[in-house]
Amino acid sequence: MNGRAAAPAAGTVLNALANGYGSAFAIDAYTEATVELDASGPVTGKVAGAPDADTRLVERCVEMVVDRFGDGEGGHVRTESDVPMASGLKSSSAAANATVLATLDALDALEAIDREDACRLGVEAARDAGVTVTGAFDDASASMLGGVTVTDNAEDELLRRDEPDWDVLVYTPEERSFSADADVSRCERVAPTADVVRDLALDGDYERAMGVNGFAFCAALGFPSEPVVEAMPDCAASLSGTGPSYTAVGDRAALEELEGTWSEREGHTWLTTTQQTGATTR
Structure with a gap:
């Protein structure tokens, strides 16, 4: 009973910590999960290249899928990733989505649940594991479905989805920032600005939404806003998640120039693209 799946990372349009609404877009970098189930017993996990990594999230994903579609199976889940952990690029959401799909694949249950509900299983597991403050349905939906999504994270509701064909520049500093450790009270102080970003995103004006989000959350979370300023006016940039990464979208030539800065x-700075198809089995 084996399954394997991969899910893309994502960048931020709107951070949901301020007002409960979020928006994110999938990018062409992946986390892959391999799940091996057996008749019974505990679920164990491993992250390739990180023997001390916290595996509660992926283990809980397997347990929740088995509880709903299996028959008490135990087993093992292993993830490996192109996406640095705790970098603001939604590595946890990608790991959860890949693990949920891989477990469904192992149980031959992929047709038993639609993609949005499969995504919600991973979100619930993330809440149970304590790795998210908001539930991260925005990040998870972008990773599972592809494209850019706008969500109400309080209701786990998908409000809008589009498939922009963007080139993307990513900058990831060496430091790490865990979203569960973010100062929520400071983020809530920028809620009026986040409401503006939400309205822009719901209107499909994602580039302007990113810029406003970038300034607001760099200030709230204590990250420099210079990368956002350097992207303007030819590109749109934002702090991704709770940092420390930044993402920018725009014309390829403009992004290549920004990459030099x-x-x-x-x-680490790298060019990629948006991803439209979301998570897939392998």
Whole structure:
């Protein structure tokens, strides 16, 4: 009873910590999960290249899928990723989505649940595991469905989805920032600005939404806003998640020029694209 799936990372349009509404877009970088189930017993997990990593999320994903569609199976889940953990690029959501799909694949139950509800299983597991403050339905939906999504995270409701064909520049510093440790009270202080970002995103004006979100959450979370300013006016950029990564979208030539500026900082800068199809079995 084996299954395997991959889910893309994502960048932020609107951080949901301020007002409960979020927006994110899938990018062409992946986390892959391999699930091996047996007759009974505990579920164990492993993250490739990170023997001390917290595996509660992916283990809980397997348990929840088995509880709903299985017959008490135990087993093992292993993830490996192109996406650095705790970097603001939705590595947890990608891991959860890949694990949920891989477990459904192992149980031959992929047709028993639609993609949105499969995504909600991973969100519920993330809440149970304590790795998210908001539930991260925005991040999870973008990773599971592909494209860009706008969500009400309080209701786990998908409000809008589009498939923009963007080139994307990503800058990831060496530091790490866990979303569960974010200062929620400071983020809530920028809720009036986040409401503006929500309205822009619901109107499909994602680029302007990213810029406003970037300034608001750099200030709230204590990250420099210079990368957002450097992207303007030819690109739109934002802090991704609770940092420390930044993402920018725009014309390829403009992003290549911006890459020269961002790459002067310590860390890793790379060009990619949006991803439209979301998570898939392998």
